[in-house]
Amino acid sequence: AQKITQTQPGMFVQEKEAVTLDCTYDTSDQSYGLFWYKQPSSGEMIFLIYQGSYDEQNATEGRYSLNFQKARKSANLVISASQLGDSAMYFCAMREGRQAGTALIFGKGTTLSVSS
């Protein structure tokens, strides 16, 4: 079974609009972390935002915010005021357990296209 599910292969949005990218996860650990990364066409992975399983408030970083619903096991990324430069592939990832060096489990990604 997939541990990270991103159900939207592609999303389209116009500049200045907000967009939500979905992510659901599956774990039996009580302690885990959720990360979102952006991958432009050039290939590098850019870290965007983090949410810990014990964090009581939703994470925010500039135009990025995370809609964390623990009971539903979802961690959706919200991008406000989309820009053309936001066009990229977006990955949700999870670190299970407390050990800091544990590798991340990635979803298959969502391609976001922003038009003017």
Added chain:
Amino acid sequence: DGGITQSPKYLFRKEGQNVTLSCEQNLNHDAMYWYRQDPGQGLRLIYYSQIVNDFQKGDIAEGYSVSREKKESFPLTVTSAQKNPTAFYLCASRGGQAGNQPQHFGDGTRLSIL
């Protein structure tokens, strides 16, 4: 500036040949990782190392080998046993013990079969 350097950017492999992808970091991070990305897909873990001279297999380790003789370096060898090596390979590192520390990635190596 601190970061992760992967080389080469593009690599071509002949049938039956082993090739080695380089990954060097000057972030003083203990943990390093290798991921494989196929077109339109997410990243899959090949190997990771949490400390020098120690490493663990990931989900798709068959046909690959690694070494971790120095903290800064984590080379990946794609052996002839890997029958479908064409992919984008990403190296990452992570430092500290805080759970919110992200993995930092290199710019990747694209490997193709000649």
